Amino acid sequence: MTQIVKMKGMNKYFGKLHVLKDIDLTVEQGEVVVIIGASGSGKSTLIRCVNGLEEYESGTLEVDGQQLAPKSGNPKALAEIRKEVGMVFQQFNLFPHLTVKRNIMLAPKKVKDAPETVANATAERLLNRVGIGNQADKYPSQLSGGQQQRVAIARALAMEPRLMLFDEPTSALDPEMIGEVLDVMRELAKEGMTMMVVTHEMGFAREVADRVIYIHEGQIVEQGKPDDVFDNPQNERTQAFLSRVLAH
């Protein structure tokens, strides 16, 4: 098995605040890892380190064979990593000045020098795949939140990533739109995409994850198969967290 992400003794600070503490974590190719934890526990920061949106202070991080040194020490590796790692954000972060299709075509054209026709065909194929092939020429603001997030997933997939990061992809959505986004993610997982997902959707975690990781105050407190973590948590902090989020 190939390890796509290897973190060893990773530490991250925001000023004096120690947000990630000695993180050891590996993600295998094809694995779906769901990271759960209270807000402020460092789970978003953790996956943002993987594609260098956050720098870390000490330890080592290897993504897809590239060493990403602390303090953004290696811009070349970072550039390579970002080509191979897609990311979906809580706030979608679609480009409002571009049509849906142009949102998806931008990176293939700029980064991979894909010809217009190829990028166009890729965009159409991906939009169909996420179920919004008929919205290609609209602007993001004309779509619902769920549709926007599906476009964002298609946009990331257009770079044919080896790893997808999801940073609370359904947290900004109206409840009735969460399902459609999770469906797309479920499909992706089924097709064998390697995924790191930060989410509060415990049902999704239980169903789709190969491994669930619970983070508390910047530390990995517990990890394991979803059934084990959810039904039989070993650590009392995990128990407390799960009893709070699963209660309703």
Added chain:
Amino acid sequence: MEFQFQFDWQAAIDSIPFLIKGIPYTLLISFGGLLIGFALGIVFGLLSINKKWFLRWPATAYIEIFRGTPILVQVLFIFYGLPDLIGGPIDPLTAGIAAIALNSGAYISEVVRGGVQSIDKGQTEAGLSLGLSRNQTFWSVVWPQAFRRMIPPLGNQAIVSIKDTSLFSVIGVGELVRQGQIYIANTFTAFEVYFVVAILYLAITLSLSIILRFVERRGLASV
């Protein structure tokens, strides 16, 4: 004895052909200056938000100096002061364009800075996460959005600069006000002539306002 002032319509109408000769200069100085000012504004506006202090500081100094001193002093300095330094005269038209360029450039720098900083950080993060370089992310994601937000304040600056050119009558450029002064010297019809001069400025600025409204509506429709 009763004094009654009569607005002399004939005098006003008669002055128009002579005054209109000033319009090309007014437009040349304002738009020539603004064009250069826009280029300066992009350069210094972006430098002023650069992480590197040795790029940021000179840009900030430029902005503060040219925003913080009167444009009249600036043009007098360029026209009367600079020749001492460079050892030759500067023609008034060049001095006028330079003053508008440097002055509007400082204000436009702030417009550019504000426009760029108003774009959500998530846009940059999305661009970077897709593998775009910092430059690519800036020019294809951030800048087009920032520019649309800059259109109203840029229009505002254009109108301010057009009116500022009236000050350059002091260095003898034959722009609108200067033409008016020359005309009045012969006819003593100050009231009528300055009235027409004001109307002509208004015609220029109103046309620009209308064009800008149109551009703004088209440009913002898709965001």
